[in-house]
Amino acid sequence: MARTFVITGASKGIGHATAARLAAAGHRVVGLARTPPADATPFAEFVTLDLSDGAARTPVFAELSGRLEVDGVLNNVGVVHPAALEDVDLADFDRVVDLNLRVAIELTQAVVPGMKGRGWGRIVNTSSLVAAGVPHRTSYAAAKTALISFTRSWALEFAPFGVTANAVAPGPVATELFNTNNPPGSDSRQRYIDGIPMGRTGTPEEIAAANCFFFSEEAAFVTGQCLYVDGGSSTGRAPV
Numbered sequence: 001m002a003r004t005f006v007i008t009g010a011s012k013g014i015g016h017a018t019a020a021r022l023a024a025a026g027h028r029v030v031g032l033a034r035t036p037p038a039d040a041t042p043f044a045e046f047v048t049l050d051l052s053d054g055a056a057r058t059p060v061f062a063e064l065s066g067r068l069e070v071d072g073v074l075n076n077v078g079v080v081h082p083a084a085l086e087d088v089d090l091a092d093f094d095r096v097v098d099l100n101l102r103v104a105i106e107l108t109q110a111v112v113p114g115m116k117g118r119g120w121g122r123i124v125n126t127s128s129l130v131a132a133g134v135p136h137r138t139s140y141a142a143a144k145t146a147l148i149s150f151t152r153s154w155a156l157e158f159a160p161f162g163v164t165a166n167a168v169a170p171g172p173v174a175t176e177l178f179n180t181n182n183p184p185g186s187d188s189r190q191r192y193i194d195g196i197p198m199g200r201t202g203t204p205e206e207i208a209a210a211n212c213f214f215f216s217e218e219a220a221f222v223t224g225q226c227l228y229v230d231g232g233s234s235t236g237r238a239p240v
């Protein structure tokens with residue numbers, strides 16, 4: 001059955017790869033980002049929008065949810081603002097919370113009533129391995145951990161309505177976001193690579209595969225979960 005999915009941060013990286021996989025399976029995908037994608041083929045519709053602009057995004061979410069029967073959402077847009085604790089700028093902290101968390105709440109609020117009414121829905125939140133704790137990620141790791149918490153709360157709220165909520169926590173994936181915050185030759189990049197048992201970064205397509213499992217018809221009984229897709233990075237570090 002062809003369904004309709006909305007993806008934030010869809011112009012490149014993990015969001016784009018997820019759109020491509022959904023479109024290849026015959027689904028309709030609406031993408032949002034500040035700039036149009038270099039490859040627009042996966043999208044039925046693409047909205048260019050700065051999602052950090054609260055006044056601009058609210059009417060867009062309302063218009064999309066009013067016009068379309070949205071079946072699934074990938075809350076994927078994010079920003080990092082790396083800094084040692086002593087250097088954390090609280091205005092940047094607010095920006096990280098706004099883009100990673102408020103956008104996810106607002107978009108999900110817009111689409112979930114329709115999903116509940118139709119008795120089918122899928123929310124997938126892009127968390128991160130940084131939820132385990134990483135230096136210089138006070139703001140970002142807090143936000144990504146909160147997305148796991150959102151997932152668990154929403155799973156319980158939505159379960160009676162056939163709507164699932166799950167999270168995917170990628171390890172390092174060599175996208176623009178990762179390369180900008182961990183430039184080649186940087187200590188943080190080396191630290192990330194050294195911590196990956198598979199000895200390589202992941203690909204956006206490998207994260208997209210996990211997202212699309214949670215979006216699938218077959219995943220109807222899976223909710224409240226966080227799947228680490230990280231080349232083994234999170235394994236062997238904490239008690240079961």
Ligand SMILES: NC(=O)c1ccc[n+]([C@@H]2O[C@H](COP(=O)([O-])OP(=O)(O)OC[C@H]3O[C@@H](n4cnc5c(N)ncnc54)[C@H](OP(=O)(O)O)[C@@H]3O)[C@@H](O)[C@H]2O)c1
Nearest residue numbers: 009010011012013014033034035051078128172173175177
């Ligand atoms: N890469 C990793 O290692 C990794 C690991 C764990 C989690 N993640 C998470 O995965 C998600 C996707 O990141 P990615 O690695 O795929 O990065 P990416 O390739 O840089 O993609 C980020 C996407 O977000 C869009 N975007 C950024 N700021 C935006 C804004 N203000 N308004 C609208 N769109 C905006 C970008 O498009 P425009 O620039 O055109 O706006 C782009 O489509 C993020 O939440 C990130 O935290 C990534």
